[in-house]
Amino acid sequence: MSTFRELDPFTMLSPVPAVMVSCCDTAELAKPNIITIAWVGTVNSDPPMVSISVQKRRYSYDMIVNSGEFVVNLVGAKQCMAMDYCGVKSGRDCDKWADCHLTPVPAKGMARTPAIAECPGYLACKVRHTIELGSHVMFIGEAVGCGVQETLFDEDGSMHLERAELVTKAHGVYQKATDVLGFFGYSVARPDVLKRRMATYKRKK
Amino acid sequence: MSTFRELDPFTMLSPVPAVMVSCCDTAELAKPNIITIAWVGTVNSDPPMVSISVQKRRYSYDMIVNSGEFVVNLVGAKQCMAMDYCGVKSGRDCDKWADCHLTPVPAKGMARTPAIAECPGYLACKVRHTIELGSHVMFIGEAVGCGVQETLFDEDGSMHLERAELVTKAHGVYQKATDVLGFFGYSVARPDVLKRRMATYKRKK
Numbered sequence: 001m002s003t004f005r006e007l008d009p010f011t012m013l014s015p016v017p018a019v020m021v022s023c024c025d026t027a028e029l030a031k032p033n034i035i036t037i038a039w040v041g042t043v044n045s046d047p048p049m050v051s052i053s054v055q056k057r058r059y060s061y062d063m064i065v066n067s068g069e070f071v072v073n074l075v076g077a078k079q080c081m082a083m084d085y086c087g088v089k090s091g092r093d094c095d096k097w098a099d100c101h102l103t104p105v106p107a108k109g110m111a112r113t114p115a116i117a118e119c120p121g122y123l124a125c126k127v128r129h130t131i132e133l134g135s136h137v138m139f140i141g142e143a144v145g146c147g148v149q150e151t152l153f154d155e156d157g158s159m160h161l162e163r164a165e166l167v168t169k170a171h172g173v174y175q176k177a178t179d180v181l182g183f184f185g186y187s188v189a190r191p192d193v194l195k196r197r198m199a200t201y202k203r204k205k
Numbered sequence: 206m207s208t209f210r211e212l213d214p215f216t217m218l219s220p221v222p223a224v225m226v227s228c229c230d231t232a233e234l235a236k237p238n239i240i241t242i243a244w245v246g247t248v249n250s251d252p253p254m255v256s257i258s259v260q261k262r263r264y265s266y267d268m269i270v271n272s273g274e275f276v277v278n279l280v281g282a283k284q285c286m287a288m289d290y291c292g293v294k295s296g297r298d299c300d301k302w303a304d305c306h307l308t309p310v311p312a313k314g315m316a317r318t319p320a321i322a323e324c325p326g327y328l329a330c331k332v333r334h335t336i337e338l339g340s341h342v343m344f345i346g347e348a349v350g351c352g353v354q355e356t357l358f359d360e361d362g363s364m365h366l367e368r369a370e371l372v373t374k375a376h377g378v379y380q381k382a383t384d385v386l387g388f389f390g391y392s393v394a395r396p397d398v399l400k401r402r403m404a405t406y407k408r409k410k
Contacts, residue, residue: 004320004327004352006313011253012328012351014279015371015382016246017220041246042216043258044338050218051256051343053248072218077386084392108211115209122209123217131334133249133345138256140338146217147209161375166220168382172389173367173406175382177220177375181282184377187289201378 015168015175016040020073020083020119021052022104023063024112032104032114034096035060036087038169039136040072048143050125053136059091064139068127071107072141073119077165077176082118084174108145120164121148162201220373220380221245225288225324226257227276227309228268229317237309237319239301240265241292243374244341245277253348255330258341264296269344273332276312277346278324282370282381287323289379313350325369326353367406 016038024032039053050072054061064070075083082100089096097104104114107124115122125141132138152160165176180201186194221243229237244258255277259266269275280288287305294301302309309319312329320327330346337343357365370381385406391399 003355004310004322005355005358007351007353009253009328009348009351011247011250012279012326012348012353012366013222013224013245013247013255013277014326014366014369015220015222015373017218019218039247039249040218041248041256042218042221042244043246043256043343044244044341045216046340048214048216049338051246051248074217074219080386081392084387084389088390088393105209117209121217121219123214129336131336131345133254135251136249138248138345140336140343143214143217146212146214148212148217150208150210153210159376161217161219162378162380164219164375166373166375167386168220168371168373169389170366170369170371170382171364174386174388174391175367176384176386177373177380177382178384179381181285181372181379181381182289183379184289184374185293186379187286188293 014170018075018083018167018169018174020075020086020116021060022071022073022113022116023060024067025063026066030112033060033063033091034086034102034116036083043140049128049140050123050143051138051140053133053138055136064127067111067113069110069113070125070139070141071110071113071115072123072125073116074121074164075167076120077167079119080167080174083167108147110145115147120152120166121161219375223280223288223372223374223379225278225280225291225321227278227318227321228265229272230268231271235317238265238268238296239291239307239321241288248345254333254345255328255348256343256345258338258343260341269332272316272318274315274318275330275344275346276315276318276320277328277330278321279326279369280372281325282372284324285372285379288372313352315350320352325357325371326366
């Protein structure tokens with residue numbers, strides 16, 4: 001047991017995903033941008049929806065408002081430094097794709113917004129709700145396209161996102177999600193099921 | 206570089222936080238409940254706000270509607286099995302506090318909803334917006350109270366949430382956030398700053 005130190009409320013929820021969101025304005029020659037977002041979450045299962053929260057002053061804000069779409073790109077350990085760079089720099093001053101050696105590829109269901117080829121997976125989203133909350137505007141997007149790297153599937157077709165060394169953020173610090181602790185329902189699983197399932201999560205080096 | 210396998214859109218965003226949300230109905234003798242939520246995220250910085258998405262059929266749903274409050278409790282590796290149990294079982298059928306050996310303690314700013322004493326930290330939230338999205342209802346809560354375990358502070362007062370072995374969820378699999386990769390701004394940090402900051406994240410065993 002233990003003791004809480006009371007603090008002024010702050011954005012303490014941890015660990016949150018750290019993702020790269022790609023977006024593009026509507027003009028025919030518009031160049032896509034990347035913005036790093038930790039204020040992101042799944043908000044609905046059916047239909048699948050995610051929310052991202054963006055400050056109005058950000059270069060990507062108008063792009064998302066104008067196009068009504070954005071792509072959430074998952075970040076693995078290999079993309080961590082690029083993700084940080086895309087959170088620190090502005091697309092007004094640099095080309096993040098070139099600076100980070102990232103490659104735009106078409107994302108299903110998007111008019112013009114690409115996915116990032118190097119990332120473990122992407123969710124292509126159409127904006128369904130826009131809610132002003134204070135410092136940030138929340139966009140709720142419905143996923144209309146989805147891709148996961150072929151390398152994250154076993155031969156039997158099972159998907160293993162847990163092998164992607166996905167990046168999380170806790171109070172300004174980036175960490176990897178590793179060390180499988182269990183699976184949904186493991187607290188009440190039969191011993192033989194527990195043993196069989198846990199064996200499938202052994203890390204492949 | 207690599208290749209995406211296209212999939213039907215699903216709730217693929219990973220890794221998401223896996224938290225235990227405590228709640229309590231308004232009746233004087235109402236007993237608090239715990240519900241495990243992975244559809245949670247930070248949605249605003251100022252004021253600090255989080256969203257949680259809950260299905261209407263869940264036992265906790267009416268409690269949150271009636272009380273207008275909930276507490277988000279962070280989950281460390283030690284609470285992972287309890288967190289899973291609180292996601293699989295219903296408070297209609299059992300007392301999750303007793304079954305999981307969890308202890309309710311007062312949470313700042315809450316009328317009746319306790320925090321979970323064993324967890325690394327909590328955010329006590331008042332519901333500000335309620336949005337029906339389909340399978341789930343999203344509650345947007347403003348944090349009015351916050352507590353972090355004393356053990357997560359250094360002697361100089363710096364907070365180290367990254368030492369809490371916080372639990373994430375990726376496609377039904379629970380993992381720990383470990384292995385510090387960097388910090389906000391590390392991609393553009395001076396070498397001496399990078400070295401000094403990274404040294405503070407060495408894991409204490």
